[in-house]
Amino acid sequence: MVATLAPARSACQAGSTSPVRLAETATPGRLFTNTQIRRSELLAAMSTALDLTEGQPAGHAARSCLIASKLAVKLGLPALDRADVFYATMLKDLGCSSNAAKMTWLFGADDRTVKHDIKTVDWRRAQSKFQFVNAHVAPGAGMFTRVMRFAALARSGSRGEKALVETRCERGADIMRELRFPESAAQAVRHLDEHWDGGGHPTGAKGFEIPVAARLAGLAQTVEVFLNTLGARGAIGVAELRRGTWFEPSLVDALVDLADDKPxxxxxxxxxxxxxxxxxxxxxxxRVTDEDELDRICEAFAKVVDAKSPWTHKHSEGVANIAVGIGAELGLPPIMLRDLRRAGLLHDLGKLGVSNMILDKPGRPTDAEYAEIRKHPEYSEQILNRVHDFKRVADVACAHHERLDGRGYHHRTTGDHLPTEARLLAVADVCEALTADRPYRDGMPWEKTKSILRNDIGSAFCGDCVEACESWHDKTTITPRIEAQLEEIERLVGSIV
Structure with missing residues (x-):
């Protein structure tokens, strides 16, 4: 059940639109009960969102970080290098969502499955590469569709392959910089997929041209991928097979020395x-995060979420802005508005676990696909609840699809138990989504959006929150995202054809 942060408004349930300010009837508490959160704890929890996007089990990045850090200690690296290893490995997949749509477009398959399975293949061997492509191109589709997909992959060739990695690595490095990690850590993320002999991507760097943190992160992630299926010795065996090609020999030798460290x-x-x-x-x-760093982390992961699909370009930012606007109309204090903005930025984290085959489908989703989409608030909740002091923000952020009548998802919470902040976020989310383009419809004009919101007052939406949204809209303009979305789609297609 979602925790109650503020009393439910009777006006919401009755469908009233009386202009009563929230501050006159309820005193909401802060969503973040303690902002003295250890940075590594917060980022480790958020890295599980990246695991979702990569089709990996939760904890993949954290375990990779532990393996790389263990090797860094064994090798006697200085503290600054060990810090780069620690954070670059933990956040190695920051750019992973930026090529998800491309992966789906090229393969005609679930991006998460392709991303997961490609990590188990030596794609530099022609036979392995062919077998992988044959198994993953448009699985289950007819012969014509598969032939067309094969042709698209063939046209893209090594250039398209490099572009996929380059997009991912460059975006990840950019976000590391936005999080104010040193340039050395950003470069480690950028060079994650380089190989010791120069056969990797995106630049073909080789040997000591590759930052040591990238060399360790690349080795550690491969070992982690094979750990569950082959065990420690089997995973180390894979690294040994790639010694001198993918991986620096001395690093593999250090890894072999750890084989008997069963604990x-x-x-x-x-x-x-x-x-x-x-x-x-x-x-x-x-160190612990201060308020400004907490904002940066929320903003960074909102960008990761919104990069998953060109159709959700800046959605999280838009929801956060609308939510703050509604909250201001309702009289929320500045410190609460800051917390609300963070909840808006993080509300769709779980969409990283939804296939782009569904998100980018050029048609209305089927019932089965809707069922998959409806899992995303639960995924968001699982991620955010990994940080103890995010419990309250998780309750709000993950209730954005709940309804006053209890017919929402995923907890089916009723208005009596929905905090005001969650009811407000639900309006902001629908308002932003309706005014944006989707693969199966154009963005709606404001008058139609307003009509839809008003029609669901009392059943789905709180009347005061809808009225506050209208009041905010009268004072500002919802920036259309049509041009931005078209630019993103053109960039996506242009980089792979």
Missing amino acids: FWDRLSTVDLQVQLAEFEPADSV
Whole structure:
């Protein structure tokens, strides 16, 4: 059940649109009860959203970070290099959503499945590459469709392959900079997929041209991918097969020396990875997040979410802005508006776990596809609840599809138990979504959007929140995203054809 942060408004349930300001009837509490959150704890939790996008089990990035950090300690790297290894490996997939739509377009398949399985293949071997493509191009489709997909992949060739990696790595490095990590950490993310012998992407860097943090992160993620299926010795065996080609020989040798460290490998299967991460985080880089850094992290992950599909370009930012506008109309204090903006930025984290085959489908989703879409608030909740002090913001952010009449999802919470902030966010989300283009319809004009919101007052939406949205709209303009979306789609198509 979603926690009640503020009393439900009787006007919402009755469908009233009386202009009563929230501050006159309720005193909402802060969503963030404690902003003294350890940075590594917060980013480790958020990295599970990146695991979703990559089709990996939760904790993939955290376990990769532990493996890379263990090797960094064994090799005696200085503290600054170990800090780069720690954060670059944990956040190695920051750019992963930026090529999801491209992956789906090229393969005609679930981007998460393609991304997961490609990590298990030596794509530099022609036979392995052919077998992978044959198994993953338009699975289940007719012969004509598959032939067309094969032709598209053939046309894109190595250039398209490089572009997929380049988009991902460059975007990840950019977000590392936005999070104010040092340039050395950003470069480590950028060079994640380079190989020791120069056969990787995106630049073909080789040997010591590749930052040591990138060399360790690339090795660690491969070991982690094979760990569950092959065990520690089997995973290390894969690394040995790629010694001198994919991976620096001395790093593989150091990894082999860890093969008999059973306690370490056993600990990777525990659920409490955060305790282990705290042990490996270099002491000089340990810190708690302040308010400004918390904002930056929320903004960064909103960009990761919105990059998943050209049709959701800046959706999270738009929802956050509308929510703040509604909150201001309702009289929320500035500190609460700041928290509300963060909830808006993070509300769709779980969409990283939804296939682009569904998100970008040029037609209305089927019932089965809607069922998959409806899982995203639950995914968001699971991610945010990994940070203890995010419990309240999780309750609000993940209730944005709940309805006053209890027919929403995923908890089917009724208005009596829905916090005002969640009811407000629900209006902001629908308002932004309706005015934006979707693959199966154009963005709606404001008058039609307003009519839809008003028609669902009392059943889905709080009347005061809808009225506040209208009042805010009269004072401002919802910037159309049509041009931005078209630019994104043109960029997407232009980079792969």
